[in-house]
Amino acid sequence: MILACSTCFALEKQGSAPLEWEDAAAYHDGDPAAGVEPRFVVVDGATEAYDAIRWVEHLVASFVAHTGPAITHDALGVWFEQVQRLWAAEAPARFATVIERHKFLTEGSFATFLGCRLADLDGPGARWEAAALGDTVLFHIRDGRLLSHFPPIGVDEFGLSPAGVGTRPEALDPMLRDLELGAGEVRAGDVLFVATDALAQWLLVEAARDESSLWWALAALDHDAAFAAIVADQRAAGRLHNDDVTLLRVRLLTEAPGDLVMCL
Template identity: 35%
Template sequence: MTRPPAYRAVRPLRVAVRTTAKQDRGPCENEDSAAADINAGRFALSDGASAAARAEVWSQLLTEAFVSGGDPLKSSTLSALRRSWRERVCAPDLAWYAREKLAQGSAATFLGVRVETSGYTITAVGDSCLFHVSERELVLVAPLTDSREFTRFPDLVHTSPDTPVPLEHVWSGGGPLRDGDVLLLATDAVAKYLLRQHRETGELPAILDHLADEEQFIEFITRAREHGLENDDSTVCAVWT
């Protein structure tokens, strides 16, 4: 069967961003971040490391930098973001234990996707994943491809000035798009669950049918947690072409 021509941006993209914190945690305790700019065709996701200091601030800085047109992994941009993180979190009246925690720095995964006229490109560090779905079939998933590849220690982007991002930790790729395709960005808990279900059943769970509003998404996550989805902050960004 001949594949239709690659996607040409002849109509607006549609996007849905949904997130929910760990069970029994409030929204302010959610360390994931997602950002989207439909006009620029830029979408990003970041999962702040749970043990890191003020990870929600760092993940937000990474995603906002990407959708604003920057490359958060570029040395000069990363240095500026690290300074911004320190400025945001280091208040003079902090308790000693808070200052000690901040001195250890923060860290987060990063996933940036850019949709262009001929297709899309991906840049990733860590285990937040992109799913390319066409006619309900999984075309590509990256940077991890199997639920058994997830570990407790994914690659991360750090705030420490002396911690560069090794080139071998950066995954780059992409592919063509056609009208009707969907790109789903997902943080690790959701990505691992989707990949496990796909491996066991040959199909992706119908998460795309539960993104109309926040309530539907939370209901999906709650049911999924009863069937093996780990209790973690859960965030997705779906882009319909």
């Protein structure tokens, strides 16, 4: 039986307050006894989106809930409609200005999306199944090497994709058109990372340079401060674009960790 053990690291854009971090991530490591499979999700609210924090929190909470969608086109289409309806139902009763009302009606909110579930972890068909809209990326690592990344975006393609989960019903058709599905076989000892765009782009560049050191270092990360130091160093060196960054790590183990690590 493979068990999932997830941890998330995040840091806001330099110049923003911590509460202005507009990514969001959530995970549920599953419950083998109850037949509940692990699910995890990372989303990246667009810089110009309206009330992005409410939208991204709404998306991640809904995705990892026990009622969250299966990783199929049809199920995700139904889920997109559900989350859009809930967003509209929770609209402010009154808007402070005509500009705010205009933004809510014409643009609304928007976020890139990478949602994943782990399936059949007790048998030979153990695998990840993921859905993506936009440039939040899943990396599958085995023995310190990158097996694959999903969606299979190139280093020069970040920031160019218009895909994401939007709040406007008119966005539904483009979302379903752009939705990408992927899967990969997993083994105990593998590590999955999910990163938002700026960090994902940096990971691809660094992996091409010295991937073994990179993945071992990230697999061993054990404190928010250590993550923040890496991000600060890379931003200062001009290698990491100044953006909100999020790294969700899922280690696949054969037994639950013996130690509980708390970051203080």
